[in-house]
Amino acid sequence: LTPENRDIPVDCIPSLPFLRLQDLQEGIVSGSRDSVFSVLLHNMAKVIPRAAAVLANTFESLEPFSLTDLRTKLNACLTIAPLFLLSPPPPPASSPAAGDHGCISFLDSHLPNSVVYLSFGSVADFRIPKHEIAALAEGLESSGAPFLWSLKPEKQADLPAGFVDRVKGRGLMVPWAPQLAVLRHASLAVFISHGGWNSILETIAGGVPLICRPVFGDHPINSRLVDISCWGVGVTVRDGTFTKESVEEAIRLVLREQVGKALREKASHHWKRLICEAVSADGSSTKNINALVEM
Incomplete structure (x- = not known):
């Protein structure tokens, strides 16, 4: 794969004509x-x-x-x-915040459609380079948006010095988050994800738009499906990598521009309805x- 051929259309899969x-x-x-x-x-x-x-x-x-x-x-x-x-719901927790590291109470304290949620799964977390984790943190900080970031403790060492203190109150760092509950919360505005298939299905069920940073395997194809030009529920960060600028740009696009409003409408009114119909x-x-x- 070279810069010259990376955008060549793949014409050997008739049902996926938009792939490169x-x-x-x-x-x-x-x-x-x-x-x-x-x-x-x-x-x-x-x-x-x-x-x-x-x-x-x-x-x-x-x-x-x-x-x-x-x-x-x-x-x-x-x-x-x-x-x-399709599965039976889990038994109720002993208290609303039991084991959720304060995620739900944090979301409860914010306005509807305002919080950025970030999670990259159990494997992809460790495949994103250190400098991109640092750039992601810088972009989040400069965006001004409140955020909930599920990041393994080992990877939190890649964050810029003083980051956690500077965003205290606006951002919550946790080692694990109850993803289904987070994605269904009214305050959630967008999910920054690696584009794993299960995460995409959970996000569609929550009616939330996506910002994708594909890592490996099926992530690039999934991210392409999510895109404005296909399902219309998300975007991929510029050049598929986290820089301070690409993170700021993507968050601004989804949270503050007309494109983001269209993504949210498609996610919450169209796809959420269809996924619920499938399991009726x-x-x-x-x-x-x-x-x-x-x-």
Whole structure:
């Protein structure tokens, strides 16, 4: 992959015509065919068509063209997402803030659509370079927006000196956050994420726009799907990396400009409704779970 070819459209996946070479993990159309990812995909492609059914962690209205294409190659393809909405709710906590590191009370203290939430998952956290974590912190600080940042204690050492003290009261740093509850909170304005698939589904269910910084694997493709030009629920930081400027720019775009208002409308009124319909009593995911049980 080079600067000259990174924007070349990928035309070998008819159902995803908006993809570029840079959106694909190395080992798919570039790089070594002996890479772990390439070998994994090759082995999956040999086995999956023989399966009686393939369960897809998506819902019908989110990816209709991809699902139509897949169903020409598979015996059966059952969409079953989002499982976190199909599962019984967890038992109530002993107190509203039990184990949440003060996240909910922090969100309760802020106005609707005002707080930036940041989390990069258990693996991607450690794949983002130190200088980008520092740049992200600088961009957050200069943006003036209140924020909730779930960051492993080991990675908090990458923050600029004095950062936590300077943002005290406006920003809350925690080692873990109850993500589903955070994404459903009225004060949340945007989720800055690595673009992991489960996080995207949870964000759609919360009706919240995204700012993506893809890290590896399917993150670039997911971030491209989220984009204004596709699902219309988010943006990717400029050049796919955190700098002070790219963070400030993305936060300003989503929180203060007309584009951000459009993203929020699409997320909260369109996609949130469709994902809830998928898990309703007559929804596609509910029906597919029942069909799986009967197979």
